[in-house]
Amino acid sequence: MQRVVIVGGTHGNELGGIYLCRKWTPAPRYWQNYPFAVETYLANPKAIDLNQRYVDQDLNRSFRASDLANPDLSAYEAQRARLVANDLAGADFIVDLHNTTSNMGLSLIFSGTDSFGDPLTRQLCAHLMQSEPLVHVYHMPVPADINPYLPSLGQRELTLEVGPMTHGTLRADLFFKTEKLVQTLLDYLADWERGEAHTYQGELTIYSHVQSLDFPRNANGDLAGMLHPHLYGRDYKAIRTGHPLFITFEGRELLYQGNEEAYPVFINEQAYYEKHYALSLTRKVQIPI
Amino acid sequence: MQRVVIVGGTHGNELGGIYLCRKWTPAPRYWQNYPFAVETYLANPKAIDLNQRYVDQDLNRSFRASDLANPDLSAYEAQRARLVANDLAGADFIVDLHNTTSNMGLSLIFSGTDSFGDPLTRQLCAHLMQSEPLVHVYHMPVPADINPYLPSLGQRELTLEVGPMTHGTLRADLFFKTEKLVQTLLDYLADWERGEAHTYQGELTIYSHVQSLDFPRNANGDLAGMLHPHLYGRDYKAIRTGHPLFITFEGRELLYQGNEEAYPVFINEQAYYEKHYALSLTRKVQIPI
Numbered sequence: 001m002q003r004v005v006i007v008g009g010t011h012g013n014e015l016g017g018i019y020l021c022r023k024w025t026p027a028p029r030y031w032q033n034y035p036f037a038v039e040t041y042l043a044n045p046k047a048i049d050l051n052q053r054y055v056d057q058d059l060n061r062s063f064r065a066s067d068l069a070n071p072d073l074s075a076y077e078a079q080r081a082r083l084v085a086n087d088l089a090g091a092d093f094i095v096d097l098h099n100t101t102s103n104m105g106l107s108l109i110f111s112g113t114d115s116f117g118d119p120l121t122r123q124l125c126a127h128l129m130q131s132e133p134l135v136h137v138y139h140m141p142v143p144a145d146i147n148p149y150l151p152s153l154g155q156r157e158l159t160l161e162v163g164p165m166t167h168g169t170l171r172a173d174l175f176f177k178t179e180k181l182v183q184t185l186l187d188y189l190a191d192w193e194r195g196e197a198h199t200y201q202g203e204l205t206i207y208s209h210v211q212s213l214d215f216p217r218n219a220n221g222d223l224a225g226m227l228h229p230h231l232y233g234r235d236y237k238a239i240r241t242g243h244p245l246f247i248t249f250e251g252r253e254l255l256y257q258g259n260e261e262a263y264p265v266f267i268n269e270q271a272y273y274e275k276h277y278a279l280s281l282t283r284k285v286q287i288p289i
Numbered sequence: 290m291q292r293v294v295i296v297g298g299t300h301g302n303e304l305g306g307i308y309l310c311r312k313w314t315p316a317p318r319y320w321q322n323y324p325f326a327v328e329t330y331l332a333n334p335k336a337i338d339l340n341q342r343y344v345d346q347d348l349n350r351s352f353r354a355s356d357l358a359n360p361d362l363s364a365y366e367a368q369r370a371r372l373v374a375n376d377l378a379g380a381d382f383i384v385d386l387h388n389t390t391s392n393m394g395l396s397l398i399f400s401g402t403d404s405f406g407d408p409l410t411r412q413l414c415a416h417l418m419q420s421e422p423l424v425h426v427y428h429m430p431v432p433a434d435i436n437p438y439l440p441s442l443g444q445r446e447l448t449l450e451v452g453p454m455t456h457g458t459l460r461a462d463l464f465f466k467t468e469k470l471v472q473t474l475l476d477y478l479a480d481w482e483r484g485e486a487h488t489y490q491g492e493l494t495i496y497s498h499v500q501s502l503d504f505p506r507n508a509n510g511d512l513a514g515m516l517h518p519h520l521y522g523r524d525y526k527a528i529r530t531g532h533p534l535f536i537t538f539e540g541r542e543l544l545y546q547g548n549e550e551a552y553p554v555f556i557n558e559q560a561y562y563e564k565h566y567a568l569s570l571t572r573k574v575q576i577p578i
Contacts (some may be wrong), residue, residue, distance in 0.1 A: 172515040226461040
């Protein structure tokens, strides 16, 4: 492993990663001891200046191989994605720092179909989980040829999704926890490269993406209701058949109809209103470390 | 009192008031029993469509008399303000529904220098406070000739500031509490007009604006720190000399230096980052009802 890149500002109003990358510029002196280079990288400077998620389209959905190969796409983020892909080509490990308004703590999100076929990824997850109780592992696999996410540019990838933090604001507690977790991650990668990493046995708990659910809507497609208060802040808490999911503006409750126990994530994420996701459901899975 | 107007969407991404106004359109049948007309009014339709606070400038700072009289102002909100002022001319009572990312519960904000010289305002505050424990009264007086706020267009005015609610999202619990409080308010105004209102004795607690504080900044004017975690969610909770206010990105704490006990509000409000307000400090005052 020669090149590790810490990315911030893929979404221009997710301030945690942006201000951490700025804090790490110039790079902390102790990074020089690592057996690989560590860089920081601000992915969407124009959106950062505007304090907006994006300018024309979501940069973090702009990395499909076919889109990167298409010079006719004119949106700012389509063009920016080609530049970013060029800048990050050859990175061995990309950590993309995000924030969410949902109560997802410090979520490690992986988008590869075979992310957990990799022993380092499994060991790293185990290490980060035991270092910080707010860490959860969320697997949202997408086939490589249509993977639209920035960190998929790396040989290995990780999205660190930190919340709850309102977009356009900072929360000091989560800022410092993110800083510490990235430090722990880099230390572990260094130990791994040196053949000195502690290795874990047993099982790893993974929350595997099942589906995203939209809000109730009326015949015009407008919102007809809201998430049910029983879900607030309850990311990664099990729900079972009959659990209230939504409440209409008239006060009618809509219940979870599935038979399978589900673990919601991205509950009431602000940026997903426009994607028509009120929350996502995951399945809790144990895999051998 | 002949005309009461409930305003939503003065800020286009504060969804609570917007969806309540839509729910109240057409008007609920029981509003026909009031001895005055009640209207709903969406103040910034273009910002609502864009799901943004504003298009060109903050509409809720666009109502200074001199600005309304100046036909040369070309910003969308400057022009919209003149139209709104015309539409709401002659309103006896304006209730402007807002949301905040701060934990301000259901705050009644008054911007008149003599708001509490009015017996109805004092009695209404007392009534709403006893009806809902999340109600606080915040007085932020501005001389009438330079008052920039929309509700100052009314003979009487009230801003109902509801939070915590992330802009661009809805929270069902606060949505229904807001609906209920507006209902309680209208019922009280009706009783008052009929001479049947319950009147209160004793004292009213008011939080009176003292000053707004900016974040720590570096020599370039960029953020150098964040609100201290000890302040999160602690709107209307007393702080005294030495209470931590901020923490720099390097972890240094900055303390409250004032001698006077202060009551913070608008703690970490997202929309106030651009105004350079991290929080506002108020003084707790008792006045006779």
